[in-house]
Amino acid sequence: LPNHIEPVSYIAVDIGGSLAKVVYFTRTRDAPSTPPSTNGLVNGFHEPSDAVKLDATPSKHRINGALTPSSLDSPPIPNFAHRDFADELIRRAAMNNLPGGSLNFERFQTEDIEECVDFIHTLIAQSAAANGVSIAEMRKSVEIMATGGGAHKFYDLFTQRLEVEVHREDEMECLIKGLRFITLIPSETFWYSDELVQSVTRQTIEMERPSPDPPQYQVSFDTNPTPQLPCLLVNIGSGVSVVKVEADGTYERVSGTSLGGGTLWGLLSLLTPATTFDEMLALSEKGDNSAVDMLVGDIYGQDYGRFGLKSTTIASSFGKVFQKGEKKKGWRPEDIARSLLYAISNNIGQIAYMNAEKYNLERIYFGGCFIRGHAATIATLSYAIRYWSKGSKRALFLRHEGFLGAIGAWIKNME
Ligand code: ADP
Incomplete structure (x- = not known):
């Protein structure tokens, strides 16, 4: 109260x-x-x-x-x-x-x-x-x-x-x-800056596909914000809305997906003993997605170098689960939670990138309660945008993203 x-x-x-x-x-x-x-x-x-x-x-x-x-x-x-x-x-x-x-x-x-x-x-x-x-x-x-x-x-x-x-x-x-x-509120907008990848050449960035463990980035805050339009707003609530906002503030809902926060919450309620969203996020923190995801290395036994796919790249989310040998061992809720968080975040990151590309927008704001300031979610979305745009577009986050x-x-x- x-x-x-x-x-x-x-x-x-x-x-x-x-x-x-x-x-x-x-x-x-x-x-x-x-x-x-x-x-x-x-x-x-x-x-x-x-x-x-x-x-x-x-x-x-x-x-x-x-x-x-x-x-x-x-x-x-x-x-x-x-x-x-x-x-x-x-x-x-x-x-x-x-x-x-x-x-x-x-x-x-x-x-x-x-x-x-x-x-x-x-x-x-x-x-x-x-x-x-x-x-x-x-x-x-x-x-x-x-x-x-x-x-x-x-x-x-x-x-x-x-x-x-x-x-x-x-x-x-x-x-x-x-x-x-x-x-326009100082220190409201933040992003995971490129600091850790700055010393790496562009070619190396191109070789790095979205991987199960995105590199950790420095967090930067916009302490002296100026209006940042045009932009793309990707609101991740139960479902996802992608909205293009013009320089003059007019807007259009240009895309969306039903695979959103409700999907993560719903499927993890079915698949894990966690009862609250926070418990599910906490589980994902301790998980290892490679126990359930089929990685490039599982298929090739090594990297797929020709297309720059590392052995740790997810080839198929949950792709290992059907295997009989794996079934006997059972799956840990932590691993399931991490895999699903990656799957949903990567998918939204890619849809966001494609729309930003289509409408030629450099700034992509992510809103909605799905994000919850959760580091793995932010890192995955940031990495997807950085990777697919070859560093030309930036994923921006908000401290009050759900409001x-x-x-x-x-x-x-x-x-
Ligand atoms: P909506 O307006 O559709 O309700 P929100 O922006 O409020 O969307 O986001 C809802 C999503 O946020 C949920 O589907 C879930 O993924 C996530 N979420 C974050 N915190 C919580 C929480 N405490 N309880 C339930 N879901 C939460």
């Missing part, structure tokens, strides 16, 4: 097939002073409830990660359409009497949507108490912006249980709004 007592009147919810994401704003009187923590990423995970500090005061100084007009001024921003967008947001925040504060993030399983409703109810009740007004009075000033399929499916539940106004917003529109906003739609819906609150 929420444990703060600051007034909350701006609440957004993005209810997808698997997870319901909640974003809400809490006001703080003082300017934000702590930059977003990046420690969690060292271990491969970050806390979903990390708050993003916003400072809507028209200050000329950037205070430790707060988003202010001055942080958007330098370095020079090539496309003014974007700066207008950011300035407009800040102007609206100021107009809506948001003197500065934090965006807060929570996640629930859509299956347990009642918990999400209870959480929002508690937020409203605590706000009422903090403001010294009745809950009925508080309800009148609260609006919920809802997006995702569940905004329609659970509309009656939300309006009847919470007795507040609920606005339904288009999912794709919110996703892109959220992307454009969050990518783009909810953030976009929250922004709609101010329109």
